[in-house]
Amino acid sequence: MRSMTLRDVAARAGVHPATASRALNAQTRALVNDETAARVSRAAAELGYRPNPIARSLKTSRSGSIGTVIPDLNNPLFPPIVRGIEDVLSQAGYSALIVNTDNDADREAAQVASLRTRQVEGLIFATARLRHPLLEQLVREGVAMVLVNRKVESAAIPNVGCDDASGMAAAMRHLVELGHRRIAHLAGPRSTSTGVIRLRAYRQAIADTGATADDALIELCDYWTEEEGAAAVRRLLDAGVRFTAILAGNDLLALGAYDALGERGLVCPDDVSVVGFNDIRFMDKLRPPLTSVRIPHYEIGAEAARVLLERLANATIPAKSVLLPPSLVVRQSTRPPRRRRSRSPRTSPALPGLAGRA
């Protein structure tokens, strides 16, 4: 059986082949009136016609594919973002090619090169670092891009993320209202916009709420991982820093805090309250359930895809920055600090059992 061509479909629908082509392409369907488009679709279905987007891409230099660059699909942050991206792209007739970089610049460059040989029409990046020569180069080459959850310093690239500063402010207000003053911050990597923005918001919230400003309360983490979070809390404890609460830069750092506190015989929330950021799946099932700042990950992915589609339709629109609102989810990892008012009402609440350490 010979395979059906566009010409066959056009003949059956009684239209010109160019009209049939437009009607069958999600990107051009709007150019054809509804009744005609429906007639062409019906003819295509009746004939079992299957368009060949590879042949089409050579003519129109459209592959119908978008590259999505993430650090690691196993980080629970990314599956809902990727689903949001895919759902919007597939409705528009595009598909997503997903690559993992493991936060390795060489691997990232190789993966992006591979995506470009596949002639993706645009790229969605979730791996942006504040200084990111590859992204700057792609901007110079005119590649359509959107950053998700991150920003770069030096280039104007549209980005979609969450209003991290207001999320941090809400978390700090919650802790201060519970009575905490010495609140430690596990800060994410300084190479990432999220790490920097959340640390800046922590400092701002300290000033706004009257919590204790003390740089000893800030521990920098090199990666957004449980291991880094645990190591940071061990450093705080080993240095004898007093704190009654921890605001972690993300949930994985908070999980590491749980581990390190447990190692030292400290109980969350009795001894130390802990707050995470992102509210990834299962945070409500932890021991104890984690208070966290919820980020609308699916919606962020969906919005990133919409912004990229906009840009593909019109390359001249300015590089906008879209922020979606977070919300604080209070669970059982936060409670008022233990106080020892009878002995020393004016001192900051101290971490029990740590006074003599270090």
Add this chain to the structure above:
Amino acid sequence: MRSMTLRDVAARAGVHPATASRALNAQTRALVNDETAARVSRAAAELGYRPNPIARSLKTSRSGSIGTVIPDLNNPLFPPIVRGIEDVLSQAGYSALIVNTDNDADREAAQVASLRTRQVEGLIFATARLRHPLLEQLVREGVAMVLVNRKVESAAIPNVGCDDASGMAAAMRHLVELGHRRIAHLAGPRSTSTGVIRLRAYRQAIADTGATADDALIELCDYWTEEEGAAAVRRLLDAGVRFTAILAGNDLLALGAYDALGERGLVCPDDVSVVGFNDIRFMDKLRPPLTSVRIPHYEIGAEAARVLLERLANATIPAKSVLLPPSLVVRQSTRPPRRRRSRSPRTSPALPGLAGRA
């Protein structure tokens, strides 16, 4: 600047263009000797040559893409499987196009049609149901396929999964060794091979270990979700079925069991032990940490990709079935049942407080 062609690369490397083409294609590189391949790669890098796989795919009818069909990337089972698939495919010069079906047959058919218009060279399915007309049709059409984690009844399709029966046997042995005899099973959907195989293995283990055989202990779940697991445990409790342990068909069903037990004021593991299956991420952080059967998801994905590549190289090899071994991870959700030996040493241990119900 004109873009560099394969001819330019061949000239610089001093080889015939056909040789340069073979050297630059991951699928044919082995046909060229190493020294020549290295010289061609160097020449391509120096000239900034970027092959065009879309043009190539028209000549060789190879798109370099593989479709991966999963129910939902947000189910934590799938990210590690997908990473395994991608890592093996990308080493072989292929990329994965991932689609989500949400376990909806119409959506699945549409997604597969979309993948085929993109001329994927093969399909990896993680959505197989025991009866699956679409898969049977694809077999008839000669599409290269591999099933991951699932099987179909009627068609010979290569599949890669885990030895579920031995995983269930290990979990049952563990519970019986702790002293449990009345062990409930939350069985997964009967439409899935995993649901059926795990239920069969539960029955076999009952016979092998001397635990109590009682069909009232088996609750069928229509989906692999927390909601279904919770509903199943509510049904068991409402019916007054006595049990001291629950072996759930997967971790999400076990999480639902946690919820339903909590609603009724029952404590795991004090009142009821719970075992999951899959050991997805964070199961070690739950309240209580979940005893579960660990499945090597990444390796299953990687092996599925290898089996598909084998099949693309040689379509005549028989449809093999590859099973990787599971391992039981014992955590704090399982402990010996409460016994009331002094009063009635020969009766099965009963769930406290339920004797008078229903």
